[in-house]
Amino acid sequence: MNGSVETPGLKSFIISVGSLISARSFVAISQILVLPILARQLTVEDFGLMGLAMTLVIFANTLSDGGMGRSLIRREDADEVEWSSVNWLMIGAGVACTVFVAGLSPLAARYFDSDRLVPLLLVMSVIPLFYALTAAPNAEIERRENYSGIAKVQVIATVAGIVFAVAGAFAGIGVWALVGQQVMLAAVRMVGIFMLSHFRPSFAFSTQGLRPHLIYARDTLASAFLTVIRQQLPIMMISRVLGQIPLGYFAMAQRFNRLPQFGLAGPMSSVIYVRMSKAQKSPEKLRDIYYAGMRLLSVLLIPSMTMVAVAGRPVFSVLLSPEWTPVAMLFALTIGGLVLEAIAIFFMQALFRAVSRTDLLLRTSIEGVIVRIVMVLIALQFSLEAVALSFTLWSLIMVPRNWQLGARLVPITLKGCLAQLIPSSLVAAAVAITYLWIEHLTELPNVAYFLIAAALGVLGIALTVLIDRQKSKSALAVFRHTPQGLTPATPAVGP
Structure with a gap:
């Protein structure tokens, strides 16, 4: 369906921002409320190890999307084939990122002198794939400005992750409580986005339809990757130079700041x-x-x-x-x-x-x-x-x-x-x-x-x-x- 529509005005803006901020605020407040529990059940080293493992997962998450979801939002004349082509490309990138994180885990463990990293990274390697699977559906939801729906999904996913983390911490599984929280959050979010989105990919793929998105993603991906390096590299450097305990304090500070x-x-x-x-x-x-x-x-x-x-x-x-x-x-x-x-x-x-x-x-x-x-x-x-x-x-x-x-x-x-x-x-x-x-x-x-x-x-x-x-x-x-x-x-x- 084509045609021009008037952009929603102030009321819609307030509702959109309010929905997302309410959801994010709920997540933030939930983190603040749950961290006292986790901080008393887990060690400083556990938080440091999780912070280090998440650096590689965040790198992979950035590569799995490549900014093409954002590109779909801004395209005025994208058709079914174009959306499907971008979707399949991002899923392929997600699979590659999952393999990349899993394959890199032994090298990361050796470099940071922590064998515990290997199983953590193997489990969390599925997270980039979960986010890649939802990139195009999420773009379709945002284009309709259905931010209240996104907010609901985020709240439900957050609650699921927190419940797992708290239960795991009291069960004495240590850092795995934090690992399970991240996997649960990504999995529940994926299911919620699938249910909310109207987008259903067809079995079509056109390289011609990808061209404008690849051009857009070229600089966007590089920029996003560099931003992740800027944010995550200090964590890796602290671990390498100062050790796990200082990294644990720094990782906890980052959870708040x-x-x-x-x-x-x-x-x-x-x-x-x-x-x-x-x-x-x-x-x-x-x-x-x-x-x-x-x-x-x-x-x-x-x-x-x-x-x-x-x-x-x-x-x-x-x-x-x-x-x-x-x-x-x-x-x-x-x-x-x-x-x-x-x-x-x-x-x-x-x-x-x-x-x-x-x-x-x-x-x-x-x-x-x-x-x-x-x-x-x-x-x-x-x-x-x-x-x-x-x-x-x-x-x-x-x-x-x-x-x-x-x-x-x-x-x-x-x-x-x-x-x-x-x-x-x-x-x-x-x-x-x-x-x-x-x-x-x-x-x-x-x-x-x-x-x-x-x-x-x-x-x-x-x-x-x-x-x-x-x-x-x-x-x-x-x-x-x-x-x-x-x-x-x-x-x-x-x-």
Whole structure:
């Protein structure tokens, strides 16, 4: 079915983002609630070993999709044969990645001097295949903007994984509780996406239909692969240089400091990418969407994450246990950079993809990997804390660089970008000073400081909304009216 449809307006945007954020928030909160249980049942080494095993699985996951699912979303005239061709290609890539992870497991175990890696990787090697099988069906769901359905699938899969992890931890199976959690999550998600999607592949394959997707995926895949290297290589380097226990602390810190990107920036960027794709011929509209996304996300992230960083020792002592207090400093040193990356870079990457400038995406990815490797290599000569600090220093270098390249495509300015961050940053500073003042004047149990920090974090968000309400309303208004959008795709649909 062809024809132009009007892009859903503000209400649809709020529902779409709200559905994904609610699901991701549920996942994030579930992780926070379950980690105290797992942290008390498993060892620091278990978390370090799982973090190391996941690096190879994440590499393979990136290769199994190659960005072609994203490419299907933006194609206006893709037909049944084209969708099916992309689907079969991605499944083939998923099979290859599964074989790759399984075959690499003995070499990885030898390199990192850990024989326990082999069985873990053999079991988790199926995860890339599960995600490859759902790449095209998931693209069809996103193209219909059925984000509430995706959110439901994600919640169900998360619950299944958590139940397995907790049961396994109490059963005494150690690191296998974490392994089973990841496999269960991927398997249940796969079944849910199959049930939700209207896409049913035909037994057709055309190399001609693949060409535009391969061109799009060329730079996108390279960029995604480089991003994974940038994120995962420090884990491998820490394991190699500092050992499993420091890696365990770092891996636990990452479980927390990636939550803002996973719970908020990720779902928002998915929805904003679709909106940017539909406004790709209007630089001014793209600028407004980018600014609006930055402003809305900064309101939610900056005050809340500032409070977690400032009150890190009582927060992590309560959530985990006194054994895990080193995580507090690692979190505080990394979270500033990761929040800035989530607010500024995630949406800029969506913009690069939306206007088919994946060359800029690749360029920033290459530069980012080089800067990260150099910084981590230098930091490893000092301490684990220096490695954590390098994440924030990286963002202070790469965010302005992304803005510089983005200004070539849309009329953004440094002043305009910083203006989106200032209100929430000022409020965050105020509530942080308030907390430190309370902590200085009192001697309370950790639970009390935890509750005070949580209350001040919520207060910071509320104050930012109140003080900046006019600009926040303007940011939401950007999504009220959008131009005529992409032609809705109707790939092969089953009876």
